[in-house]
Amino acid sequence: MMTSFLFRALDAKAGVFVAILLAVIVAVPALNLLTPPDSPFHVPTYAVTLMGKYLTYALLALSVDLVWGFCGILSLGHGAFFALGGYAMGMYLMRQIGTRGVYGDPILPDFMVFLNWNELPWYWYGFDMAWFAFLLVLLVPGALAFIFGWFAFRSRVTGVYLSIITQALTYALLLAFFRNDMGFGGNNGLTDFKDILGFDVQANTTRAGLFAASGLALMICFLICRAITRSKLGKVLVAVRDAESRTRFLGYRVENYKLFVWVISAMMAGIAGSLYVPQVGIINPGEFAPANSIEAVIWVAVGGRGTLVGAVIGAVLVNFAKTWFTAALPDVWLFALGALFVIVTLFLPKGIVGTISQGWTAIRQRKLSAAYADGSDEPPNLPPNSPAAPANVTRAAPSSGAEPQPAE
Template structure:
């Protein structure tokens, strides 16, 4: 898969146009009253903001799967860890406005906790929480990846152990005595950086920050893919044994892109929490990680832009389908994956390239 320019002139035009359109949505919500033809409902701003978080996670997965050939079925755990790190800061920002009017979150008071456990130390600071958003998924990915890649675990075996990892974390976070909120997780957030989290201006700001991070991550990933490092990553994907024969050690290249992907997923989770208003262990379910793979496959893996399109397309369809036919969505999702694998092996992005050719 050789992409000399990666994004064509038409693709760049589409990226700029989509960015301008997406940036305009929260402004139309703020400046035009309900009932005006140009007014965008608040729920739509939150929904598109959530889709952008999913798109960032799909982009992160594409870096390891599309360009290094590492299929992960456990990226949901990195997404959720970033969300939990930011979520605890939001919980502590509630202060004494909870049901029990305690300095501790309501779930800790209910479970008879007397103080925060050591691993939540400092999370009343936004900057500490921000550091944890990056460090927790990054360190976990580095340690996990180091031992897995050093042992030369790859292919389906690597995919299975990543799925086992996310399932193990999900079971851990479901436990009430671990300090992660159990089944209910974290919710009922009040403010962020002192601003009311439900205020339209705050929601618009979170939305625009998410858009900026998504575009920045897309440009960063493109720069990496276009660099010499990116060519080595593609060599790892295409023929790792030949790469080793000419003197490269794939371990550190795979470890770099794997850790970077985990950090991007953690950031996506951190942006997801304040816009959706909840984080619980179900975000770590293996099904969620598999959905990320479907987003990348539908959009077109190994294209960067394709997984972003796939995340928007699949989740947009999911929002409509679960409203119209709530019991049939999983069947529809499976059918989409089968049809794309059979008739669009390069995804939606490949279809556009074919039309251009």
């Protein structure tokens, strides 16, 4: 059943995307590991890790797009789920250090030793086992999302109110994790990782492996999102996004639908965070910063809200721009980044992918019209809701009520 569910997600367009992703997953590690460093095709380890990070960001963007682009829930706090997944992974990696910490304590992480903690807090138990940690990568963000969503959706907190309380959520967690008393390393967070599943995190092969894992996770989550959005469930979600009250009056339990994608999305963000941590080598409360969550929303908007591919591309592109700007224009890069956001909003309101596919449709339409005028007997219209087209892009009606408006 699962296979057919996923299979349904695979049509031509998704197929192209998945194929490219697969090619990248294979090619980048291969070029890194198999070619000599002076070969023109060699991908330096630096680039592998960097792109691995982009892929985890892409996964975060995908999870934001699932709730925002398809269900109209604008989360300004998805960074919280990302960071919680990251902390679960970080705690596992800390426990793997064992006696190699600077104090050589077999159980306690370094930061607990010098702050005179005598024993491991209960919530650190079990994190020495990989399966347990990986399970919590899913369960902790999932559970938090479930509790939060259960109350919020049932109370019909919508629109900008929801956005702001998600922001309050991540901000509260930020402050909480900053506290050293919490036992998560305070501002320094968790760092100095050694092994993951027995492999050295700094080894090239491990980095390549983590890159491939991030790519695979992205691919699988992409397919799941795709399957969800193209199922009947997905149609209801879009209905909720476009007219929540109407959907409710039609008899759908709106809050249950919302809760379902919300939890799925949070888990995906958790996975993204767990893959991010071993690649960048640190997790600290800064990941909870509301600004990070807002940035994730911006990636989606730049790529194209409501298009899964767009979210991925937006995340990769914006982060690549950031990497490049911070090195090339260290003094003025914020001007460039700020201008990018303004320009994209003004001139590419549907994001990059949205605009391109809109243009593409327009060109096809024109061609068909021309062919019709030339005497072809095919009528000049596409199927009203072409399954190949990303969900909402082709039929967005500007400035009518159809445009999703979380704020009133």
